Amino acid sequence: MLSEALGDEVEVVLIDQAEGFVFGFSKLDVMFGRLRSDQVFHPYADLAKAGVRFVQTTIRSIDPTARQVDTDAGTFHGDVVVLALGADLDPSATPGLVEVGHEFYTPESAFLLRDVLAAFPGGRVIVGVTSTPFKCPPAPSEAALLMHDFLSERGLRGHSTISLVMPLGVPIPPSPAASAALLRAFAERGISWHPERLVDRLDPERMVATFSDGDEMPFDLFLGVPRHKVPKVVEESGMTEEGWVPVNPLTLETRFPGVFAVGDVTSVGTPKAGIFAEGQATIVAEQLIARHRVHPTTSTYEGRGTCYLEFGQDQVGKVNVMFSSGQTPAGELEGPSELIAAEKSSFGSSRIQRWFDRVWSPQGE
Numbered sequence: 180m181l182s183e184a185l186g187d188e189v190e191v192v193l194i195d196q197a198e199g200f201v202f203g204f205s206k207l208d209v210m211f212g213r214l215r216s217d218q219v220f221h222p223y224a225d226l227a228k229a230g231v232r233f234v235q236t237t238i239r240s241i242d243p244t245a246r247q248v249d250t251d252a253g254t255f256h257g258d259v260v261v262l263a264l265g266a267d268l269d270p271s272a273t274p275g276l277v278e279v280g281h282e283f284y285t286p287e288s289a290f291l292l293r294d295v296l297a298a299f300p301g302g303r304v305i306v307g308v309t310s311t312p313f314k315c316p317p318a319p320s321e322a323a324l325l326m327h328d329f330l331s332e333r334g335l336r337g338h339s340t341i342s343l344v345m346p347l348g349v350p351i352p353p354s355p356a357a358s359a360a361l362l363r364a365f366a367e368r369g370i371s372w373h374p375e376r377l378v379d380r381l382d383p384e385r386m387v388a389t390f391s392d393g394d395e396m397p398f399d400l401f402l403g404v405p406r407h408k409v410p411k412v413v414e415e416s417g418m419t420e421e422g423w424v425p426v427n428p429l430t431l432e433t434r435f436p437g438v439f440a441v442g443d444v445t446s447v448g449t450p451k452a453g454i455f456a457e458g459q460a461t462i463v464a465e466q467l468i469a470r471h472r473v474h475p476t477t478s479t480y481e482g483r484g485t486c487y488l489e490f491g492q493d494q495v496g497k498v499n500v501m502f503s504s505g506q507t508p509a510g511e512l513e514g515p516s517e518l519i520a521a522e523k524s525s526f527g528s529s530r531i532q533r534w535f536d537r538v539w540s541p542q543g544e
């Protein structure tokens with residue numbers, strides 16, 4: 180947005196230690212063998228936007244008062260800083276997860292799971308969440324449903340079980356309709372649902388998961404959502420409160436003037452999902468464009484987002500939610516249907532076209 184509106188009038192420096200971008204939902208596509216990792220990877224080197232420079236480096240410290248970051252490639256100072264460092268994942272916080280489980284939330288681990296799943300002969304599968312908050316609350320439900328398809332297509336479902344362990348009372352609390360549809364889908368497919376508990380630890384010798392209520396469940400394959408926390412560099416910057424970066428919910432500005440934060444790193448009150456990160460970034464960009472042009476802006480963040488839900492069997496549902504303060508969100512469910520699956524595909528393609536100026540299909544075509 181900054182490049183489109185202001186071009187070379189401003190200097191935008193995009194700093195990321197990663198070489199490129201991967202959609203959250205693409206991780207599921209790779210681990211279940213629908214796509215190869217190279218088909219879902221978007222190198223930042225392909226960014227060719229007027230006024231934007233990409234620097235691949237690691238940020239080592241952030242001084243929000245001076246609006247300055249120190250990196251392995253030197254020090255950068257901004258008139259404005261937009262913090263979008265996401266949530267780091269800590270599989271080692273759950274005893275046994277690194278030794279005998281598999282987390283599917285980082286691209287690296289989801290990509291490695293492709294081979295693990297391809298070699299899995301069937302058996303007892305647990306998809307389990309180990310702590311809150313966690314990104315994309317529908318993702319564990321999607322993983323369980325896609326696992327059902329994966330095992331069924333290979334003739335392994337008959338001698339396998341799938342259990343889903345979640346801290347929430349229903350799969351998607353802001354949408355009773357989506358939750359009811361998901362619970363129906365679990366029941367139809369024989370996926371056992373274990374709400375309101377976390378997975379505390381895995382015992383590598385007994386291959387047993389222990390839940391927060393003390394219950395135990397044996398497993399042959401454990402797919403886990405690991406503990407989330409802000410990146411260390413954010414924690415050390417003094418910007419966090421209760422683990423996350425507080426922001427003005429309407430403007431996304433932190434308590435440091437000229438320093439904004441968007442996405443998973445914040446405690447703005449929306450779920451940690453890309454669609455909300457994008458909506459927040461849009462509001463920040465609108466404010467910066469208005470400020471540059473010395474125009475007033477009335478744009479404020481409303482916490483609106485559309486979540487696509489993979490039901491398996493090529494069916495995708497859609498929930499529109501709005502998390503404005505003081506109101507209980509109540510997202511209606513559309514679908515699931517193949518039509519919405521096509522819409523989700525266009526959603527991905529349109530972003531890659533806009534951000535990287537190239538044609539891409541989430542189906543790998």
Ligand SMILES: Cc1cc2nc3c(=O)[nH]c(=O)nc-3n(C[C@H](O)[C@H](O)[C@H](O)COP(=O)(O)OP(=O)(O)OC[C@H]3O[C@@H](n4cnc5c(N)ncnc54)[C@H](O)[C@@H]3O)c2cc1C
Binds near residue numbers: 204207238318412453
């Ligand atoms: C399996 C799965 C499925 C998902 N499906 C969906 C979905 O369908 N829809 C949806 O909306 N969301 C989905 N999500 C969630 C979505 O991926 C995240 O919420 C989103 O990526 C958050 O964006 P962000 O910019 O805040 O953080 P991130 O995308 O995590 O980006 C943070 C960036 O900061 C960089 N970084 C961190 N520390 C440093 C440092 N010290 N120096 C330099 N760079 C650093 C990282 O390299 C990273 O590129 C899914 C997530 C998962 C795991």
